[in-house]
Amino acid sequence: MIEHGILDELRSIVGIGGVRTGEALSLIHPGSDERNLHAGVLVTPGTTEEVAAVLRLCNERGIAVVPHGGRTGLVGGGVSSSGQIVLSLGAMNRILSLSADGAIATVEGGVTLQSLQEAAARVNLSTGIDIASRGSASIAGMISTNAGGMEAFRYGVMRHRVLGLEVALPDGRIMSDMAQVTKSNEGYDLKQLFIGAEGTLGIVTRAVIRLAPADPFTATALVACPAATDAIALFRLLHGSLDLLRAEFMARNYFALASANLGPAALAAFTEAPCYLIVETGAADQRSARSALEDALARAIEQGLVVDAILAQSEKERSEIWNIREDSSIVDRVHPDGHWFDISVPLQALETWLAQFNEGIAAFGPDVRGFVFGHLGDGNLHVGVAGLKVNKDAAKAIVYANLRELGGSFSAEHGVGLDKRQELDAFADPVKLELMHSIKNLLDPNGIMNPGKLLGRKGATPIPGAH
């Protein structure tokens, strides 16, 4: 536990209301991991200078700092323990400026994605990135985890949305590189180090975000494909000839379970196939969006890429189709014992990986099920392995098998956090790992920033599937 003298010093920096302990802290929801607030001290600075002053103090006293955004992380990156402090950006939640002409916004780190989406929508723009936890996820958290989502094949991941960044360093210095332009080559692009660093190198206090055009009128279809290669060919066809906005993938098992449990009957009774896609395309008006997608799907059926398709004829039908994909926690509700993974597979290897995964699952026998869904354009798959017979290591052995050789990644969009340090040590290039430790040591020599997260221990034991 932090000593009282330190708490007083923290209060002198951020004000009395900016330091929560005990009962005041118990009112705060811990978020996606119940251990997030175990530190017992929550500090909420109101300005960049306060963040820097808190870090300077903690650096001098050797107190570990766990940065929190929206507490929606899925890999334990926000877990804290006694003796540490949690530093939340929750009080730094202002959109400082938003220019429709420039299509950029300058924000404090604690702004939620949804706030920024709503502000952008008012001037007919979008954030170009969308994730399910939009209501809580903060921009600084999304930067620190380099968030992905459904639009990455069009607009890139969070790294590609960041034009400028302000970061408080562990020693209390503030690096301000608040560029407002896409093209800026002014020496080493050091902001990139902090994007995806999961709070282990400094704290993102402000950012300039590049905005994208708002979605036009859309058409949405659920499509059944004979194989993953056909789904990919359909993706290329639509991406090359229409304004393809989203292309979400669902393998047979996932679609069967989700449609049977979520309904409606028309979707639950949809043609059986190895692969399904939800595709959404845009056009200048509703009617031409639907007719263009209908024409394209008719061609795809002729070419054998698609065996059946349902084109949403109303907003209600659109929502029903999307619900099958978005309410993916249905798998957890039906099979609460599942092990989950977040991987990327290059599209040219998707069929191979899926075949190998299905074989591996089948070898466990009928009590074990595999569920695969995700973002087709990026080859980003969320993979669940459920069944009492399977422990996490056995599941890893199937999911990670040949993943490196196929050009994939064990960590697509959720990050490393606490949960995947072993994978990082096993999969990462050894020279890259050495450099990572050197960079950490350079920027945070006292190791106060989110210790134990992301950076695995050197020489850890290898894990199944990794080479």
Next chain:
Amino acid sequence: MIEHGILDELRSIVGIGGVRTGEALSLIHPGSDERNLHAGVLVTPGTTEEVAAVLRLCNERGIAVVPHGGRTGLVGGGVSSSGQIVLSLGAMNRILSLSADGAIATVEGGVTLQSLQEAAARVNLSTGIDIASRGSASIAGMISTNAGGMEAFRYGVMRHRVLGLEVALPDGRIMSDMAQVTKSNEGYDLKQLFIGAEGTLGIVTRAVIRLAPADPFTATALVACPAATDAIALFRLLHGSLDLLRAEFMARNYFALASANLGPAALAAFTEAPCYLIVETGAADQRSARSALEDALARAIEQGLVVDAILAQSEKERSEIWNIREDSSIVDRVHPDGHWFDISVPLQALETWLAQFNEGIAAFGPDVRGFVFGHLGDGNLHVGVAGLKVNKDAAKAIVYANLRELGGSFSAEHGVGLDKRQELDAFADPVKLELMHSIKNLLDPNGIMNPGKLLGRKGATPIPGAH
């Protein structure tokens, strides 16, 4: 000059043909800067391991290494001098793999952009990046300078096209992070350090490049706008409602000089206006591309965003329109005494910057002319100031005035090299500069990598216009 013993050691690494000096070297064109080959020694390794071995040797002996790609750089980043060696990737020019399904290519660093463009086009893909020096510029050079070009508002700059990277470090280690996926969050994204580092931290030996869909059928128009804000509104309109592929900006002076000197008469006689755009949009067939652009421009004329437009009715007319923009060296041929700049201005500040620039030029009197053209979507302007009365510092004072306050950049897409070190020192955030020096010292403690480039001296004198 390098001593003979070292040359023999270099030959033992790369073979006798891989080390050129004297007469053999004199046959090589120095490229865009006549000083590029002043080192007098050109080493062309054939493999990553040879690159690493050369660096290890030079690191041990304290010999500076100047990396060369296509020798098309514009800021002196490839300049070498006696006692140094030039390391060229010219012999590492193979496309190692290209997957149409995955829309990715794995290449050696010396591959030219044009080779990759041609290979991508054969499977109906494109590189998503295009620059005028495509025939010579190498992928490694484009990565090291984080090249930009005309498609950046759609597909980002070179940084956004790189999925994976292999780098030979100064001490001979090889960092191999050849990810083939967009979503890969496996710790600090260290490859970003080398992108845009201008060869001062290591040598890019191989890369995985993300490809984009090939352009569809296109329509092209030359458009005259009453003001920059109108040009931007037109850009937003087209980008939001059509598949906008290119939007190139030309201010009055540039268009007048280029059209008068390059012709044809129809373009030279085009409506006079403060701003011109060349816009190119795409659609599934030629006819609908032209009719959609025509409709959109008709609406823009009604709204007062456009005063006049010429829609190209043939490939010949399209070429004539593009020639006005692409043959920009016409300014140099007419006014050989010009000073040139490569800046970015956020779009919301473009009108302000242009007004201020035009005022500054006018204040010099009629003998001084300002020429502005560039890539509208990124606010990337190439700016020329010509006239015998103006020295470089006086030109800087006008071009850089308020640029930082407006959110712009002194270095958009050409890099810092030798020419803009003073600007970097003056404009960059001091903490960022400190960290840059720390990173340089960490990765290249002996300072052998492209010394004197990019990193300015600490505490250099301030320059006009900078704060």
